[in-house]
Amino acid sequence: MRVGVVTFPGTLDDRDAARAVRAGGAEAVELWHGDADLKNVDAVILPGGFSYGDYLRCGAISRFAPVMTLIIEQANKGMPLLGICNGFQVLCESHLLPGALTRNSDLHFLCRDQKISIENVETPWTSNFSQGQEILIPLKNGEGSFQCDDATLAALEGEGRIIARYVGDNPNGSRNLIAGITNAHGNVVGLMPHPEHAIDPLTGPSADGLGFFTSILNAMVK
């Protein structure tokens, strides 16, 4: 099973994501933003970072990368796609997911260990969790406040497309404590906190994040 990890200029967590893919049992495949080549991967991760320095708007430039054209095409055909942090922002800019990520409500970059609850275990990225399971993974971003209009929010809530919510105080002002969402089809997931930094208690707050990477392996084996 091959999971692609995209590197844009300014991507930071690509090696962490690749490590997590391997820890989950799949093969990690490097994908370069400038190459229109998905190298026969079965799924793709857009990792965190500051692609193109977050200039203009987070993710606004990356969505035009040659590799993204192919990714969008495949995602629309059902390929599992996970965007973490900056990757989530790219997914919103690409219109694969609704809404937008804006400055944290207190205007500071925030790095802390964050409890989230998994609210949808039907996606290929969350199937190894149990409904309502609380996990602890790092949250680290300056623009992580999920915003959308009321109709979109109602649709996300009504269709069970909110895959994770923050537990406890709202860290960034996200509507309805949203930490992650999925598309109507359920194959594209955007997540603000960082499961790839929580695959081993030695280097993260827990190993809870591993579930995202074992989930995708299960989904692909099926």
Added chain:
Amino acid sequence: MSLDTVAQAIAHPDTAQPFKELGLKPDEYARIKEILKRRPTSSELAMYSVMWSEHCSYKSSKVHLKQFGEKAPKSDALLVGIGENAGVVDVGQGYAVTFKIESHNHPSFVEPYQGAATGVGGIVRDILTMGARPIAVMDPLRFGPADAPDTRRVLPGIIAGVGGYGNCLGLPNIGGEVVFDETYIGNPLVNALCVGVMRHSDIKLAKAAGAGNLVVLYGAKTGGDGIGGVSVLASETFGDGGSTKRPSVQVGDPFVEKVLIECSLEIFAEDLVVGIQDLGGAGLSCATSELASGGSGGMKVQLDKVPLRDPSLSPEEILMSESQERMCAIVEPSKIDRFLEICKKWDVTVTVIGEVTDGNHLEITWNGELIVDVPPRTVAHDGPVYNRPLAQPEYIDRVNAEKISVPMPKSSSEIKAALLKLVSAPNMADKSWVTAQYDKYVQGNTIQAQPDDSGMVRIDEKTHLGVAIATDANANWSYLNPYQGAKLALAEAARNIATAGARPLAVTNCLNFGSPEDPGVMWQFAESVRGLADGCLEMGLPVTGGNVSFYNQTGDVAILPTPVIGVLGVIDDVRTRTPMSFDKAGLDLYLLGTTHADLAGSEWAFLHGQRGGNAPVADLQNEMNLIEVLLAGRSEKIFTAAHDLSQGGLAMTLTEMVLRYMVGATITLSDVANDLLSESPGRVVVAIDSSQSEALSALCKKYKTPLSKLGTTGGDSLIINETKVSLQELKIAHTSTFPKLFG
């Protein structure tokens, strides 16, 4: 203005030149004329002025700093010593680690965000230049009083700048300090440390060897920012009024630097460079003259080829610009095509601006006309050396004679009040408000970060080899006795590494002082250097490099002497490190070391407005014994936790330990107030399973380290004799200060 060429300089020897405005003294200007046997051109004058500035030439500190070489202990670990961009240390398994700390104090006062951001950017490029992948940063910071209006201006900007730049580079921030004192009003200290890792074979040096090799400039285009930053800003005292000097502060673009790092590492991996130098302080003047003098000395540069952000820049400005995110490489002609290809892959601007020549002259032309013709050594290394007058300041005898008289809590309610006052004081309070703005997780190798005693990163995922780093300074002690202060800071940093079980290997330093033109300040500096050099010799730790920042004073008032000492250590298996705290009840707590009546220079004295008495005398033999106990305790699996005692004494150490996992402790002390508040050096609290008590006694006996039982872990309170403070109350006191002050 017409171009001032070498021909012009010869033809018009008497043209008046603005050497004073560029920060040169009349005798320095005379010396340049003597070297060149003519007046310098305006471009040459620009180069000499920045390279002979205090910041670049170390002209006031050189005579003292040479002790680090003269007193250097024998060390097999040192692969590259002082003089290069950063020292390199062998940490085993074929890995080399490079680390260095630098100041960016003055720019951060003028423009806090950009000053701090480019401070991080500069030190990261120094590490990259050695051929290493940067793997972590740390940032010891000092500010005026927490509630001072200017601190509210400076602190949020500096924190955001350190975070904004470091986070965007993908470098975990693993520690540092935040300290407040009134002498830092108008003189905030922003010290930035970076550590990088490479294979032994990958070490790169700043030298331009081999005639015909190409001089290649790559990275950001050159702009008008930071012109004369080192000479105008870093080498002068701020007065009241006057211009704000903001054009002398560089503006950073971390995205460009991130791309530059990846691009450079790819270039290094293919072995495409002969020598490399980053463009930091003094910009191209520094890079070209240092590369040339590091080689045989000859280099020709066509300055008009330098890509510009602002096409109106004059040659003098281009030579002095400190625009960030630029590197200068020496490349063999056969490898240039591949070099250019990698730059293209990363969209990095790259230009061949010259070549290495046979002679020993650095010749720079502007549209074909010769504007610089100098022996590069005279620019880079033969700057003036001052043996500045020094004298013990009159305050020393006066404050040393003062008797400390502070209220010592006796009753249970007094002890509780003292504890809550101490743990909520800005210097002692929880720094999460600061560190939550820094990414500590990126790269996935962070084992420890603030609030741990040291930062620790894994450098090999298979063997679990890791390095630990701590930075420390105790300016209160350095004020009372700069010689002891430096030794004590060294001992503390080494201890902070050892509590986790890492063996100290090497030392870097950032020496922050007032004006070297004040004999009292110069004495503080000389004593600090002497103390550090003696301490390093005694502890067997080589100094691998460092940085001096003078002129940190406002008017006549200098900052406290603040030598920040960084110690790097190695740990063979990060999985077996000793954590700083315990997460279960029923463990026994012991104090290693002896508590004396050391309140001079303590936080408790500081909180009562007292800065007198005598600093403790560093006993480095005891410290080394203690380190051996800590290392053996880790490898023999005796300790469950270990935490250093420093500012705030036992009171702070216990507080930090119980709050980490919200597991309380019951402690019995004989002389409660002094036991809690004294800051005697050389002490550590360890937690052990009671089955290890004999092993611990034997270990302490072997290394002649005093041992006393403090109590046991458990419960939801910190209980000290009859005083009981709930962890919740303690936590609120410890964690509310920063959010209250800075929002």
